[in-house]
Amino acid sequence: MSNKLLPVVTILLGLASVPLVLMYVYLLVDTFTETRAGEWLPHAFTLAHWHFLWQDLPGHPNIWAVTLNTMLFASTTTLLVVVISSAAAYTLSRMDIPLRGFFLGGVMVLHAFPTVTLLIATFLILQYVGLYDTLPGVILVKASLELPFGIWILKGFYDKVPWEIEMAAIQDGASRFRVWREIVLPLVRPALLPLGIFSFLAGWSEYLLPQVLAPGNHAQVLSVYLAGLIADDNNYDMATFKAVGLFYAAPVMILFIVFQKQLMNMYNGGNKG
Incomplete structure (x- = not known):
């Protein structure tokens, strides 16, 4: 691959990866926070979603x-x-x-x-x-x-x-x-x-x-x-x-x-x- 094309390809791959990265970031944040219905931004930190680590889930x-x-x-x-x-x-x-x-x-x-x-x-x-x-x-x-x-x-x-x-x-x-x-x-x-x-x-x-x-x-x-x-x-x-x-x-x-x-x-x- 030409050295001139390398920066262009890198930028395009970076842009294409943005939605995927944002998805994983939102997934991580959402598991440690509480968000009100109808809102996008979380309002409180919580570990309640990880309670399966120390408490068996019903059934x-x-x-x-x-x-x-x-x-x-x-x-x-x-x-x-x-x-x-x-x-x-x-x-x-x-x-x-x-x-x-x-x-x-x-x-x-x-x-x-x-x-x-x-x-x-x-x-x-x-x-x-x-x-x-x-x-x-x-x-x-x-x-x-x-x-x-x-x-x-x-x-x-x-x-x-x-x-x-x-x-x-x-x-x-x-x-x-x-x-x-x-x-x-x-x-x-x-x-x-x-x-x-x-x-x-x-x-x-x-x-x-x-x-x-x-x-x-x-x-x-x-x-x-x-x-x-x-x-x-x-x-x-x-x-x-x-x-x-x-x-x-x-x-x-x-x-x-x-x-x-x-x-x-x-x-x-x-x-x-």
């Missing part, structure tokens, strides 16, 4: 138990995706296994399937194995749906690692597992952190799977908790709903601010057939 589970469920759901999904993807992608990239092309094509096909098309089959399987309405059951389903993306991304990074490095280690007597763990895996580390972050965010924001496959309060996550607030006609409170939404979004914003540079490395690996 809803404890917010901290729900937050713990959400953290377990997102973090365990992340761990499964990163560990399994790193091993499966290495196998598809380096080893001449039977039906390798079929597996690579299958990974792409599975990634293309919308979640909603698999719900009925997934529901029946979880009921059959006794994992319906449990957090482990939803974690396994979510991790399996995220695996194709992780495998394909990491395969691109593995493809860029020179063969000579591995061959030298194997000729020196190292096993294939040791070569992968001690030599190859550190070389693709720039992809592991972004993949872990994306997997965590995918688990943190998931709504459909927990709502359908774990509807009970004991396995409820924040996305389902938030949807329950807006659907509760008996205890409807828009200000509290906004506060819970801000509470729900805070970890995502913190993760993006802290790891935004690492997230940009996600697609640097490329793909090779």
Whole structure:
């Protein structure tokens, strides 16, 4: 991009961002203030809209138990995706296994399937194995749906690692597992952190799977908790709903601010057939 156009593009992007920034500022202010009906400006500071942090809302589970469920759901999904993807992608990239092309094509096909098309089959399987309405059951389903993306991304990074490095280690007597763990895996580390972050965010924001496959309060996550607030006609409170939404979004914003540079490395690996 020309240096002359850079200030113009920056100004245009800044102007386009103004409504979004104002929306978030108003959301933050509105959760800590009281505003009279028909007025725009708040007239008093209050913490009443955040009372869900120390007092259970009527008809809803404890917010901290729900937050713990959400953290377990997102973090365990992340761990499964990163560990399994790193091993499966290495196998598809380096080893001449039977039906390798079929597996690579299958990974792409599975990634293309919308979640909603698999719900009925997934529901029946979880009921059959006794994992319906449990957090482990939803974690396994979510991790399996995220695996194709992780495998394909990491395969691109593995493809860029020179063969000579591995061959030298194997000729020196190292096993294939040791070569992968001690030599190859550190070389693709720039992809592991972004993949872990994306997997965590995918688990943190998931709504459909927990709502359908774990509807009970004991396995409820924040996305389902938030949807329950807006659907509760008996205890409807828009200000509290906004506060819970801000509470729900805070970890995502913190993760993006802290790891935004690492997230940009996600697609640097490329793909090779």
